[in-house]
Amino acid sequence: MYDIGIIGAGPIGLACGIEAQKNNLSHVIIDKGTLTNSIYNYPLNMTFFSTSDKLEIGNIPFISHGNKPNRFEALEYYRRVASHWELNLKLYEEVLKTEKNEDYFKIETSKNTFLCKNIIVATGFYDLPFLMNVKGENLPKVKHYYDEPHPYFQQNIIVVGAANSAVDVALETFRKKANVTMVIRETEIGQNVKYWVKPDIENRIKEGEIKAFFESKITEIRPFEVDIITPEGKKTLKNDFVLAMTGYKPNFKLLEKMGIQFHEDAYKTPIYNEKTHETTIPNLYIAGVVCGGLKTNKWFIENSRIHAEQIIQNIKNIKNKIS
Template sequence: MLDVFIIGAGPIGLACGIAAIKAELSYKIVDKGCLVNSLYHYPTNMTFFSTAEKLEIGEVPFVCNKPKPGRDEALEYYRRVALHYKLDLHLFEQVQQIDTENDVYTIRTDKNIYQAKNIIIATGFYDRPVLLNIKGEELPKLAHYYDDPHYYSFSKVIVIGSQNSAIDAALECWRKGAEVTMVIRQPEIGQRVKYWVKPDIENRIKEGSIKAYFSSSLVEIREKEADIQTPEGLITIPNDFVLAMTGYKPDLRFLEQTGIQLSADEKLLPFYNPETMETNRKGIYLAGVICGGMDTHSWFIENSRIHAQLIAESIKLNA
């Protein structure tokens, strides 16, 4: 019988494991993917908005070459943290069902069955892209995840979106020789774009190196062209690839199946006590970005690290 079963081996799930160790609680961490799976699927050349010290967990220093670390440095850092604390990790194992009886939770995965007094859900949101729901979205030329710009060299690429992932993809592909067209629903570049990147994309658009259609949307994709609805009307442009950087959403269905209440508005905020992170289900806690429901920009590593300590203190107090 475990004191706590942790779902999600991202930075916050690891922080919860460390907090369990320090509170002398028995635990396991399970993730359907690799260690810090979401970070692994970030673009190869991505740079974090946060500085290194704000990404630290478990009082392990995050030493990197620049003030703002990149993806590879973060992967190495969290791997070293997991080794340092000898975290009990069960990777590539997916939770399928959670049952409860007499205040004991039975967790069934595709590999094992566990029992625990408490559960922490720290699953993030990067696994489920927001779909366009347009004709041609199923074509292999469209991707909801962007990795490396070299693949798109000398191709005609449409990038959809106005936030950091879209801006990074547009600039990197253009610098590798792609002909880049941006399709942006809003009338301007997103306000959350990294401050050192925003002038770069604005200048590239102003000089015409990157074409941008604002207040516009992609309406259909075909093998060699695509249709864009603009304020001036429908246009068709030649196209080889589409990078739909439209964002991602959490698996809220899993929360509902677990019995966690969600708000009735469009944000679908899960219910939890902000002082303990415990949900309406006794002994089930939330940690990290999953706490924001569909508002995926309200919680980050740097402002949700504290969740691990709050949860450990609550479990210890109720033991």
Template sequence: MKNLDIVIVGGGPIGIACGLEAQKKGLTYVILEKGPIVNSVYNYPVNMQFFSSSEKLEIDEIPFISKEAKPRRSEALEYYRRIATSNKLNINLFEKVTSVSKVDNEFTIVSDKNSYKSKNIVIATGFYDIPNLLDVPGENLPKVSHYYNDPHFYAGQKVAVIGASNSSVDAALECYRKGADVTLIIRGTEVGQRVKYWVRPDIINRIKEESIKVFYNSTVKEIAKDTITINTEKGIETLQNDFVLALTGYKPNFTLLDEIGVSFSEDANKIPTYNDETMETNVAGVYLAGVICGGMETHKWFIENSRIHAKMIIDNVVGKNNN
């Protein structure tokens, strides 16, 4: 069993930032990532373009040079991978944490490959693992996906895209341009206001010219092998359908936090308890970094405004060690 100063759970951009800070301060550490380097970014759609500019995605003041003002997924993968490898970060990939327990002031972190002891643990696990389900009949059919990757797959198919966010709009536009017959199903009255400012006019114009069909104020009633049935303002409609992209958002996995004893707000946002100056939770030695700090408010924290968490956490750990 390995004894460390700090264990970082999650090898995304913020987990990497925490590793860099720990390394600079001479702490012994490991980053445990259940997938590849920056697993969440890897699982973004293949053509995805960030809302943020490249300098806002930088960590540790390492320059991020991209071809466009808004970098794409492939450039981000290259950037974060090179940071991890060139700095020789101690990152264990495809290693999933299965349990965390605490005795006195020491944690035991067990993964599917190893076990570790540490006085400090950082949870930087993001929110991309658990989709918000529709809870309708037929949602478990093979034609339904809560993740979207490459539009080529949907060429020549009747595709229903559910949602009004960036992911839904990007998928609808890309699939339409690869030859899919696309229908957008939106619960609200309009395309989401958070949709990227250079993309929102595009989808609105495609809807106006009827290149992409849309049902506002509508929800899915049932999904069948060759159809999708929706509740609309004008009543129930059944459409011919080959594939459903249910891009209705995601939520963090709170299992580890619950297991460790981290408390949450009592409202629906389920925001974990932490000190916003140190990022330490109500459980001494447990720190939060990145998106998970927002609980169910997954639009609150991004790379650009949570990269500062790394320095806050490591400075606090070092300060404790010096006392």
């Protein structure tokens, strides 16, 4: 019987495990992928927006070579943190089912069964991409994650989207000699695109170096072609790869199966106590990005690290009252 079962081994899940250790509460951290699986799936050359000090957890300094750390440095850092705190990690174990009993939860995974007095869900949002729901989206040439530009050298690629990830992918593959076309639902490049990048992509489009179809969307994908609908009508484009940078969403299916309730808003925000992060189900908590529902730009590592302290303090207070 563990005091706390933590679902998600990202930075916030690790922070929850560290706070549990500090307060002599037993814990287990379960993740269907590797340690910090979302960061692992970031582009290989990705650099964080935040400085390294804002990504620190567990009082372990994060020293990076530049002002802002990259993916490789972050993976190294969180491995070091997990090892230093001797966190109880169960990686590559998917949570299949949770069952609430009177005094504890039973968590069934693809490998084990765990009994926990409390559960913290810190699953982030990067594991489930928004699908375009078009014919041919399941073809191998369609990617919802981007790693590096080399495979797209001299290839006809379509980048779907107009936010930061899509813009970064379009610019990087263009500079590695891919023939890049952007297909964008909106009328312009996203307003939240990094201010030092936005003029670059707009100038590349203006100069015709990167083609862009605004107010457009893909209607069908075939092995060597893609159909799109534009304000001027249907067009068929030669195509080798589709990089669908359409964004990601929390694992709502898991939350719903656990009985978590949601506000009736556009973002499907989970209902929880903002001071303790406890949901409407006693002893079931949420932490990190998942607290924002579809508003995935509300919570980040730097402003949700505090969730771990709030949750563990509440669990400790309840435990002390009972004892």
